[in-house]
Each structure stands twice: as C-alpha cells, then as structure tokens.
Amino acid sequence: MSHEYYRRGRNWFTAIGVLFCIMGGIVLIQQLLIWGIDFVEDFLFNAEFTNEKVSVAMIGFGLFMIALGFRKNEQKR
Template sequence: MSHEYHRRGRNWFTAIGLMFCVMATIVLIQQLLIWGPEFVEDFLFNGDVTNEKVSMGMLAFGIFMVALGFRKHEQKR
C-alpha cells in the first residue's frame, strides 16, 4: 500500500457519535409512540429537566462527535 494513502473512517469519534445519535433517536421515537406529539412537545419546552431534553442533548453531542470524527488532521512524520 502506498504511504500516501490516507485511510478514512474507523475512528472512535464517529462510532461514539453514531451510538449517541441512535440511542437518542430510539428514546425520542419511544416517547412519541407512548405519549404522542402534543405531550412530547410540552415536555420539551417546559422548565423541568425531562427525558426529551436529555435526548436532544445526546443528539447534539452525537452530531458534534461525528463532526469531530470527520475533521482532517495532519499526520506527524
């Protein structure tokens, strides 16, 4: 293999980010199926810390980790 070949993927930032996104999506879909969209919206915008807000934070953190995983970094020579 050429020394100029830069391998993409297989980093733990992307893997952890995708795991957070999948878990947050599962929880949000579960809450939507159990409570319905009106209650989930109420839980999302009230003043208390709720499961929906934690799931949205997990989704944001997951997207941030995926973005970190796709950044370009120079390899030391």
C-alpha cells in the same frame, strides 16, 4: 495501503457520535409512540429537566462527535 490514504471518519469519534445519535433517537421515538407528539412537545419545551431534553442533548453531542471525526488529521512522519 499507502500513507496517502486516510480513512476519514472511521475512528472512535465517529463511532461514539453515531452511538449517541442512535440512542437519543430511540428514546425520542419511544416517547413519541407512547405519549404522542403533543405530550412530547410539552415535555420538550417546559421548564423542567426531562428525558426528552436529555435525548436532544445526546443527539447534539453525537453530531458534534461525528463532526470531530471528520476533521482532517495530519499524520506524523
């Protein structure tokens, strides 16, 4: 493969970002299946530090890592 082709997004930033998004999504789906949407909304919007807020933060951090993975990298010559 020549030096002109850069595999954008195929690096560890993207992999870690996808991992965080999947893990946060699994926890949110699990909580929705167990408790239902009304309780999850209550847990998400109350003043306490809850598992649902951590899951949303994990998804946000995952999206940030994916965005970092798709930035343009300049190769050194």
